């Protein structure tokens with residue numbers, strides 16, 4: 255068995271995924287950087303490798319069943335385990351904006367597109383990798399969600415609940431449901447499953463007004479990826495703060 259920790263981060267070619275990969279690699283974790291575009295993914299991995307960090311590109315569109323199968327097969331063949339899965343890949347849709355409420359207008363097509371990436375792909379990948387994660391001494395699954403997917407917060411008036419891009423928010427609510435259900439299914443094992451909210455982060459998705467920089471935003475995923483044996487499971491965090499579902 256390989257003693258080095260192995261992580262897979264999806265959507266790792268830019269934004270929070272890239273930063274999460276960098277910070278995990280700085281902790282000595284070998285990071286497989288998933289990206290759907292081979293050129294962008296290889297370039298991102300090269301950036302970390304050139305800085306002396308342990309990182310490799312892995313071709314992974316989370317909506318592609320063949321990519322998922324091949325990734326699982328390769329990880330099994332090379333390492334026989336997976337210690338950390340950060341389900342970071344995600345999308346918003348041009349049919350909706352952060353500040354609008356799209357619940358009465360969003361097309362079924364847009365709704366399906368968002369769910370394909372943010373939810374169905376995430377679940378399929380996690381299920382496929384689960385046997386390898388269970389083989390780890392300290393399996394950690396981090397589902398990158400959003401505070402906008404919190405029903406407790408969306409159900410109140412004011413503040414962040416004014417932001418209602420429906421398809422995006424609902425996909426993250428579904429991710430949170432997966433976190434709770436999978437954590438319950440894995441209770442009593444060494445695997446921990448948590449949801450992460452990175453904050454409003456200045457990435458292509460977050461936009462130029464976002465107040466949090468990616469290195470700060472990535473810290474929540476990194477913390478949950480490296481939780482010790484007494485750490486929480488089945489919870490939702492921003493930094494150290496637990497968020498309501």
Ligand SMILES: NC(=O)c1ccc[n+]([C@@H]2O[C@H](COP(=O)([O-])OP(=O)(O)OC[C@H]3O[C@@H](n4cnc5c(N)ncnc54)[C@H](OP(=O)(O)O)[C@@H]3O)[C@@H](O)[C@H]2O)c1
Nearest residue numbers: 265269270290315316342343344400454455457458459460
């Ligand atoms: N930024 C924020 O304020 C914020 C707040 C809360 C939650 N989040 C969540 O944080 C995560 C990362 O977002 P970000 O802000 O870093 O956004 P970003 O800069 O737009 O990066 C998104 C990443 O996901 C990848 N991706 C999209 N669809 C994919 C697919 N089908 N298969 C594989 N990779 C795919 C993108 O690849 P390409 O480069 O090929 O498009 C890119 O690498 C997302 O889950 C997002 O919902 C972000």
